[in-house]
Amino acid sequence: MDKSLISAPIPTIRRLPKYIHMLKRLKIENVLYVSATTIAHELKIEPILVRKDLSITGIIGKPKVGFEVEELIASITQFLNWNNTEDAFIIGVGALGEAILGYSGFKDYGLNIIAGFDIDKKKIGKKIFGVEILPLDSLEDLIKRMHINIGVLTVPASESQEICDSMVSSGIKAIWNFSPIALQVPDEVILENVHLSQSLAVLTHKLAKKLKG
């Protein structure tokens, strides 16, 4: 049975990486077992929620001791399909694009960026963190020929819908969008947005209440 085929609530999926972060640290510290209670305490969530989240990945715990750390990492990783890294393109190698390109951590999250695309002639042809920057013209052809499923979109907001359309027409399956725009994509294309403004909204609203209230 392939774990990554099971459905889960989005909130659960979003918490799973938090568990992985903690578990990997525990592994480094040579901790063999960890209980839902311990995880919950560190991550400030309820133990019962931790157990529910973990159980969806198929792991079975041991009463009195908890879960085996390595087994749990493997279970979550399989569930997220992070054991199979997907090759991806990034479009727009500016400040943010370059930071993402240079971040080695994403390989642990199932993402392997193998090429960047830009319109800036000063960037095209160069290698950034070992990844070649290619002209935008070649994007469509390469998505098709290399069967790329994921596009990371870090172009200016004004350009993103156009690039998005171009990727979609080339058969891209999922777009990880960083531009502050509500991209229009067909139902079958997975769109995941990183809108930092959303996170900041929560922060500023809470802070305003704290300072004034």
Place this chain on the structure above:
Amino acid sequence: MDKSLISAPIPTIRRLPKYIHMLKRLKIENVLYVSATTIAHELKIEPILVRKDLSITGIIGKPKVGFEVEELIASITQFLNWNNTEDAFIIGVGALGEAILGYSGFKDYGLNIIAGFDIDKKKIGKKIFGVEILPLDSLEDLIKRMHINIGVLTVPASESQEICDSMVSSGIKAIWNFSPIALQVPDEVILENVHLSQSLAVLTHKLAKKLKG
């Protein structure tokens, strides 16, 4: 009555910036009125949910026409307290920190980064995008003296708890954390995490289901 003092569900707060993005575009296009139906259609959410979200900011719509675009922008902005930008420090001016520092968009989201801090001597003393980079040693003193409320944390994960503790002891009120770590802060300190792995988890999980299922 100060709008930013009203409580709202977190999901609502997280959607508000999406409305602002769309509304600002409409304003540029000289659109005067917009209905919840129109917003809902573009953002792929239910009209009733849009109305509920907007109503929490105190706006009152007009039957048959909808909401006045400018008034609605003002209403949401006030609710999020984005009309009062907060001065902030950023700690760790690496690839990501520099991208954030250079991003002019955050001023529209109530955040004004006025100084960066790092331990890298090559960076200290320089100005990046007009913002001075100062030595980490001066962080605590400056938070206190300048009454800084927000710290943006973009140091390596191994360093972040220590810097976090240092900011907390200097009286910081809110931390916007980008490192993949569950920071421990006292209850009264607002902690907002940007864990890109969470977003990626949703994407990879959906993609795996799509490709295999």
Place this chain on the structure above:
DNA sequence: TTATAATCGATAATTTTATATCGATAATAA
């Protein structure tokens, strides 16, 4: 060996969030 304590995991209850219904309102057209 037996009692104790911690934890798991199934089921139930509660809370939160999203959606549906419908009368009231205001613009538009007959």
Place this chain on the structure above:
DNA sequence: TTATTATCGATATAAAATTATCGATTATAA
């Protein structure tokens, strides 16, 4: 002027997510 239509916003319902309860299990200590 009056009918029609789109939309708002209050109230009600449904769905989703979280939290509580409790018997079963197993390591640890008496």
